[in-house]
Amino acid sequence: MSTLTNVFSKQASATGTIYPGATNLGGYQLLSGATAGDYIFRDGGASGPILLQFHISTNATVVSTLLPGNGIRFTTDIHITVPAAAYITIFCG
Numbered sequence: 001m002s003t004l005t006n007v008f009s010k011q012a013s014a015t016g017t018i019y020p021g022a023t024n025l026g027g028y029q030l031l032s033g034a035t036a037g038d039y040i041f042r043d044g045g046a047s048g049p050i051l052l053q054f055h056i057s058t059n060a061t062v063v064s065t066l067l068p069g070n071g072i073r074f075t076t077d078i079h080i081t082v083p084a085a086a087y088i089t090i091f092c093g
Contacts, residue, residue: 004070004093011089012082017045019078023092025052026071029064030088032056037083044076056083066091 004026012018025041033056041052051072056063071092082088 004091007091007093009089009091011087012080013087015046015081017077017079018088018090019074019092021077022073022075023078024071024073025067025078025090025092027064027066027091028088029062029091030056031086032059032061032063033083033085033087034058034060035084035086037086038081039083039086039088040081041072041074042079042081043074045079048076048079056086 004024010018036056036058038053038055040050042048043051
């Protein structure tokens with residue numbers, strides 16, 4: 001299994017473009033908020049294709065996930081939908 005090089009991180013607490021360029025998503029760490037909801041990762045802005053989506057509960061929970069191999073390739077940018085009162089840090093390279 002290969003790994004990412006030149007890894008960097010970005011943090012978000014609201015919906016929007018978290019990284020404005022092509023990159024591989026290698027992992028994330030999140031803190032769920034007071035409202036259940038979905039984290040949605042899109043390539044190419046708010047109407048782009050969904051490359052990753054998962055649901056979180058209302059319990060205050062920290063989740064850390066490393067994606068296998070080179071992660072998920074985003075060819076345009078990483079746009080993320082963040083549930084209310086939640087936070088996420090992504091790791092890219």
